[in-house]
Amino acid sequence: MSTLYRRLLDLMPRIGVQVTDLGPGKAVVSRRGGPYRVTGAGKDTWVLRPTGDAARSEAAEDEAVRLGDSGAVLLMDPSARRDERGTQLAAAAYLCTQHVAAMLELYGVNCVFDVGANTGQYAKGLRRAGYTGRIVSFEPTSATFARLAKAAEDDPQWQVHRCGLGREESTARIHTGWKTMNSLLPASEYGKGRYSRFAKDDTEEIRVRRLDEVMDEALAGLADPRPYLKMDTQGYDLEVFGGAGERIAEFVGMQSEVAVLKLYEGSPGMGEAVARYEAAGFGITGMYPVTREATTGRVIEFDCVLMRAAAAPTV
Structure with a gap:
């Protein structure tokens, strides 16, 4: 043959x-x-x-x-x-996307909440990996949202919303001009030393909503919703998580960028964040380094993927 x-x-x-x-x-x-x-x-x-x-x-x-x-x-x-560092980070990004796509298929996910969508990089990565279900993206800043809306316009299964998510319904000022790292939190001293972009401190007023308040709209029309929560909000993930209230139990899986070295003032450390997620019934299925110090090799942040084992399909 x-x-x-x-x-x-x-x-x-x-x-x-x-x-x-x-x-x-x-x-x-x-x-x-x-x-x-x-x-x-x-x-x-x-x-x-x-x-x-x-x-x-x-x-x-x-x-x-x-x-x-x-x-x-x-x-x-x-x-x-x-380029060991560059190769490792590129491999981790690829493996993370492939792992998430596999978990979405295994758990029958039919709606991904893409919180901190930026210009749609995460959603486009899921599409390339084969996910065809609904994606609901949230991005609060005006210029970035315009690019997100453009990216999603030809995909009927991709909804976009111009708002941030947090623990309380409110308006707030978000730090802008930090490219993919805009945050509702100020930069830490460590962050300022690492990224020169944090020297610029423009802000924009945005709307902040609670996750449990947007879920009915996002899941409308799905006969058996099996949602997955992805958060990449530059130090604000636990606030987004807290805004789900008791409805966090409806999510079969989640993903959060957890910090080993804090780039933002008031952001939780990795141990605190993971403990909260595990207490809500999620278990880690994958950890992938997002950024590393070139001089020391230390990981700054991980993408942490967690699934609710009780929601896994039974054979």
Whole structure:
């Protein structure tokens, strides 16, 4: 039986690509832009690279790392090996999205509450990972919300709301100009030392609502709601969580950015936040570093994924 690699090579001439077979695991393919080299990294695995001198020298140094017995292969080029921190954080972001998508499928989630949506990066990541259910995004600042609304306009299963969420219904002033890190909390001394963006201190008045007050609207039309709560509110996650009241029991899972080193004054530490989530019936299924100090290697924040085991489907 031919391998997937071999079947790919057999298919290429049908789409106008010339193939010169050089032996097991090696071939030269060409089309308009010049020749490319296919190198085998193992059974049914291949890499397609330009055959220029620079590319050839780097490709020769690539390392194919097998990920246990999963059948997956990670290809590490020299630049990735040199940037350990960047590679680890990128891998963590990818693994977190894949894990969340798997949990949404396992628990039958049909509505994701995307709190602190920014311009829609999280929602778009879920779509790329295969989640097709409802997404309800919350973003309070005017300029960022405009970009969020634009991102969601062609997705009928993606709702957007211009407001923040917290423990009480109110209006508040949010710190803006911090790119993806706008917060209702001021920056800590540690945060100011780490991020120069915190030196800018513009604010905008926003509406703050309670989570339990928006749930009926968000879940309307779902015969058997199975919601999941994602929070990324720059130190304000426990306030959002508190605003769910007793209705937090309706969520089958959740995700929160928890801080090891505090970027914002008055924000909870990781231990306090996780203890609150566990007391409400959630258990950790994954922890993924979001940011790390380049000089010390210390993790600053984790994405913490938690699910309600009692809500898991029974076989």
